[in-house]
Amino acid sequence: MSDEMGASVPINGSDRNGYVVDIYPLSSYYFGSKEAIPFKDETLYNRVLRMKSNYDAHGLRTCVEAVLLVELFKHPHLLLLQVRNSIFKLPGGRLRPGESDIYGLKRKLTRKLSLNEDGGEVDWEVGECLGMWWKPDFETLLFPYFPPNVKRPKECTKLFLVKLPVSQKFFVPKNLKLLAVPLCQIHENHKTYGQIISGVPQLLSKFSFNIIAS
Amino acid sequence: MSDEMGASVPINGSDRNGYVVDIYPLSSYYFGSKEAIPFKDETLYNRVLRMKSNYDAHGLRTCVEAVLLVELFKHPHLLLLQVRNSIFKLPGGRLRPGESDIYGLKRKLTRKLSLNEDGGEVDWEVGECLGMWWKPDFETLLFPYFPPNVKRPKECTKLFLVKLPVSQKFFVPKNLKLLAVPLCQIHENHKTYGQIISGVPQLLSKFSFNIIAS
Ligand SMILES: [Zn+2]
Ligand SMILES: [Zn+2]
Ligand SMILES: [Zn+2]
Ligand SMILES: [Zn+2]
Numbered sequence: 001m002s003d004e005m006g007a008s009v010p011i012n013g014s015d016r017n018g019y020v021v022d023i024y025p026l027s028s029y030y031f032g033s034k035e036a037i038p039f040k041d042e043t044l045y046n047r048v049l050r051m052k053s054n055y056d057a058h059g060l061r062t063c064v065e066a067v068l069l070v071e072l073f074k075h076p077h078l079l080l081l082q083v084r085n086s087i088f089k090l091p092g093g094r095l096r097p098g099e100s101d102i103y104g105l106k107r108k109l110t111r112k113l114s115l116n117e118d119g120g121e122v123d124w125e126v127g128e129c130l131g132m133w134w135k136p137d138f139e140t141l142l143f144p145y146f147p148p149n150v151k152r153p154k155e156c157t158k159l160f161l162v163k164l165p166v167s168q169k170f171f172v173p174k175n176l177k178l179l180a181v182p183l184c185q186i187h188e189n190h191k192t193y194g195q196i197i198s199g200v201p202q203l204l205s206k207f208s209f210n211i212i213a214s
Numbered sequence: 215m216s217d218e219m220g221a222s223v224p225i226n227g228s229d230r231n232g233y234v235v236d237i238y239p240l241s242s243y244y245f246g247s248k249e250a251i252p253f254k255d256e257t258l259y260n261r262v263l264r265m266k267s268n269y270d271a272h273g274l275r276t277c278v279e280a281v282l283l284v285e286l287f288k289h290p291h292l293l294l295l296q297v298r299n300s301i302f303k304l305p306g307g308r309l310r311p312g313e314s315d316i317y318g319l320k321r322k323l324t325r326k327l328s329l330n331e332d333g334g335e336v337d338w339e340v341g342e343c344l345g346m347w348w349k350p351d352f353e354t355l356l357f358p359y360f361p362p363n364v365k366r367p368k369e370c371t372k373l374f375l376v377k378l379p380v381s382q383k384f385f386v387p388k389n390l391k392l393l394a395v396p397l398c399q400i401h402e403n404h405k406t407y408g409q410i411i412s413g414v415p416q417l418l419s420k421f422s423f424n425i426i427a428s
Contacts, residue, residue: 130420144416145418145419201359
């Protein structure tokens with residue numbers, strides 16, 4: 001345990017509520033690459049059309065995203081995927097109609113962060129839901145509450161804490177970059193990371209991190 | 215249940231994780247007033263001096279604050295105290311040295327929101343910790359994570375969800391105003407509500423609210 005997060009912090013012991021998360025050094029993980037995964041390259045207009053016809057067919061679109069943490073320089077870093085050297089994303093994606101949150105998130109994590117082949121599959125440990133964001137319409141603004149005066153929101157994004165084991169092999173599609181970004185760089189940095197990611201440090205604030213040295 | 219929050223929202227049933235909170239209409243509560251409570255009227259400079267000498271004597275200052283919700287116009291509103299028609303505060307305050315979070319929060323809630331007399335005391339239902347904010351020094355900037363490179367933070371503020379019963383009598387000190395503010399007005403409104411309060415809607419985003427009609 002680092003002395004920064006260690007016993008020198010006199011938080012009242014009996015009330016910690018058990019929100020302690022073990023995190024492991026970035027160096028405990030292996031990072032390889034795999035084939036690129038296709039992205040929909042479309043205009044905003046075409047995207048909105050696609051969302052609308054999806055909504056008409058399947059109703060509310062649900063996305064599930066993972067908060068994965070590693071230790072680097074003695075404090076927690078969030079794993080982010082970067083698309084085309086610009087947009088940052090939490091690993092995850094859209095549920096299939098009728099698919100459960102947990103099952104869908106595991107499927108998406110395998111697709112984006114490990115090998116899909118049978119046998120070697122990672123069993124992701126999906127933990128608690130940290131937060132949810134709602135889109136009242138097909139545009140881009142998100143709200144961290146069920147939007148008032150909106151009967152039928154169009155999209156819901158749910159964030160889950162996913163606990164990494166002591167070691168694991170990641171395989172990232174060639175057209176994505178995986179980055180470990182410190183919480184202090186993300187917090188309130190809407191411009192670079194967007195609404196959802198920039199709020200993650202706050203959603204994690206009730207946890208204390210038990211950094212396990214390698 | 216309001217139709218806004220009701221069965222028309224097709225969230226995948228099996229994965230709700232049980233984060234449902236019952237909330238009751240503002241009109242189910244009685245609001246009276248009681249004697250003013252003294253405030254320290256001091257300059258920022260004197261406040262910093264007082265914080266420093268407190269820190270030297272007792273170490274980390276811990277504040278506990280309550281997130282209390284009521285229904286108004288069919289959506290959740292947060293109860294906030296207003297001091298001198300300007301500063302907004304969550305009900306709560308500083309723990310005594312050695313005092314537990316739960317005990318201290320109940321004491322503060324009684325002091326600020328109900329009658330202190332024996333017998334009629336409210337038993338506040340303190341629920342889960344929603345988040346924590348840290349101050350690395352005696353100035354005012356807060357971080358939702360243990361500040362990196364800081365060995366001894368000076369203040370920690372913990373937010374707890376406090377579940378209100380179906381009815382209750384509130385008694386508010388004459389020099390404080392109690393307000394019910396909708397989450398949509400608070401979200402990201404740092405300027406008016408400050409860092410901690412403006413982040414509350416996000417911290418609550420994993421919950422769904424079961425609005426119980428009167
Ligand atoms: Zn950092
Ligand atoms: Zn934001
Ligand atoms: Zn509202
Ligand atoms: Zn903020």
